[in-house]
Amino acid sequence: MTVATAPPRPAPVRPAATRAGDSERVLHRLVRRELRLLAELSTWAPAGDPARVAALTRHADLLGRVLLGHHAVERDLLWPALLRALPADLAGPARDRVADWTARCAAVDNRLRDLSTAARQWAVAGTPPARDAFALTCLDLAAAVDAQTAAEERDLLPLLEAHLPAREWTAVTRTVRPALSPREQLTVLGLALEDAGPAERARLLSGLGRGTRLVWRLVGRSRHRAAVVRLRGAPPAR
Template structure:
């Protein structure tokens, strides 16, 4: 008796896009690292040194604007696109996960306002208690961001990578315009590149316009390194 050969197994379905998930993880990692580092640097800063407190609180302001802009992009563009792309059987679970994300991000955004208040109080008072309050607020925010991004990476990013068409992510990435100056955008690029592996670095740099890549290579990288030395007292890892 001849046994018919088994039909070939279908090839595994390649996710529609991993670039969206990769971008999310890089941004999450950047913010988590910088908030905890900011808390550490602030705890050791001379409370009455206006130059030092200004540098640290400016960095906190930049991180806050980056995170708020990121949340706005997700809320207004990314998650609506994902929900439209989900198959019918995943639509309700997807909406539930986005609702959970919304609640968690609202709590993070409230803590960002607390950080802004603590920064202003340290700038005005210049006291050890005001400095310590700022450092503790950074830690509190870092813990909230840790929890929120862990839930997002566990619950939403797998759906994003499996179902969002690559063309949708490309349109979202091109349409998102961060409210940052060109210098601030280069700073954020440098922060993102610090912990990036070679594949992530290549992807980040390839996503830039030719002019931005040239600016980064000729001047941006050196300026970023100098800025990090002023802020941390040590050069960046890359």
């Protein structure tokens, strides 16, 4: 006796990670890690040491500019490109998710201004209360970034990976003009590479121009290591 059975259902296919989604996650991870490290380093820093204060607040300024620039690219280029690429039945819910992203990022940007103010006050006052206020502001910002990036990675990056054509991501990257100096760009590259696995490292480096890769190999890696040792008192993870 033959028993009819339904054909097996195909296993759900998870969209392959795209360069866009990978890039977003790498930068999120970098900022989350560095903000919490900055809070920890500041807590133990001599409050009245001008050189140490300058090093820590300068790093905070770099992280702030990286994050503000990242938000501007997403707001002005990336999410509009995604919304254009989505089918009609997904576009409406996605607009709501982008609206939520916009509100969360506005709150993060406000905390970035608070951090800038706390950094200036510490530089001027050089007192333990000013130092502690700076460290607490770093922690407050880190918590806001944790929540915002978690929501983005849950609600928007899957759509990005499933629907944004590769040509649109290429167009976004070609439109962006770095607001950082060449030295700062190498610093951010080094920070991004610290937690990257072999595949991520290969992808990050392959996305650079030949000249930039050469500069990184010749001087960038060693300069980054020295800068991290000065800032943290220990070499980078890798």
